[in-house]
Amino acid sequence: xxxxxxxxxxxxxxxxxxxxxxxxxxxxxxxxxxxxxxxxxxxxxxxxxxxxxxxxxxxxxxxxxxxxxxxxxxxxxxxxxxxxxxxxxxxxxxxxxxxxxxxxxxxxxxxxxxxxxxxxxxxxxxxxxxxxxxxxxxxxxxxxxxxxxxxxxxxxxxxxxxxxxxxxxxxxxxxxxxxxxxxxxxxxxxxxxxxxxxxxxxxxxxxxxxxxxxxxxxxxx
Numbered sequence: 001x002x003x004x005x006x007x008x009x010x011x012x013x014x015x016x017x018x019x020x021x022x023x024x025x026x027x028x029x030x031x032x033x034x035x036x037x038x039x040x041x042x043x044x045x046x047x048x049x050x051x052x053x054x055x056x057x058x059x060x061x062x063x064x065x066x067x068x069x070x071x072x073x074x075x076x077x078x079x080x081x082x083x084x085x086x087x088x089x090x091x092x093x094x095x096x097x098x099x100x101x102x103x104x105x106x107x108x109x110x111x112x113x114x115x116x117x118x119x120x121x122x123x124x125x126x127x128x129x130x131x132x133x134x135x136x137x138x139x140x141x142x143x144x145x146x147x148x149x150x151x152x153x154x155x156x157x158x159x160x161x162x163x164x165x166x167x168x169x170x171x172x173x174x175x176x177x178x179x180x181x182x183x184x185x186x187x188x189x190x191x192x193x194x195x196x197x198x199x200x201x202x203x204x205x206x207x208x209x210x211x212x213x214x215x216x217x218x219x220x221x
Contacts, residue, residue, distance in 0.1 A: 099212025
């Protein structure tokens, strides 16, 4: 009886986790750059009560084993990294990635995080940052007299100054890619962290070597 209850409990736990994961996917259906998660399960150990291949008392060799399983377990949550829909916005600093890659962010502790959320703005110092204040890398500072920001598909950011004539190039945006992006760890705030499963990040210019392109004034949803 105890084994029966334990087996049933694993099923209840697995079903509860499944519902939690699906609920989180639904809750984030409008979250910019969110990638839904698919739960993966596997059955647990089996007890073999009667092996195949032996000769039964009837003198007939049984063709099937008699096994009793011990339940189910959640083994992985796999991120579905499909391209999301790209929608136009009114913000010059909004960026969508059309293809593979992640924006590179620097956190206050000088570590890096990665995101598909291209909702950027300017802080009081003129730096291009996320809603949480994480700086977009390799670092871009918008001059006070800038009246327009331009971002090309290959990631060159420039500004038009208030005299309406001079254009100033701020720098070259890079995107991070991973051998196994499904191995990234979601850490909240639309951020991902590198793990041994994802492999180390390598950086490339948008639009080159199968890296996605930048679409200005758009967001991936």
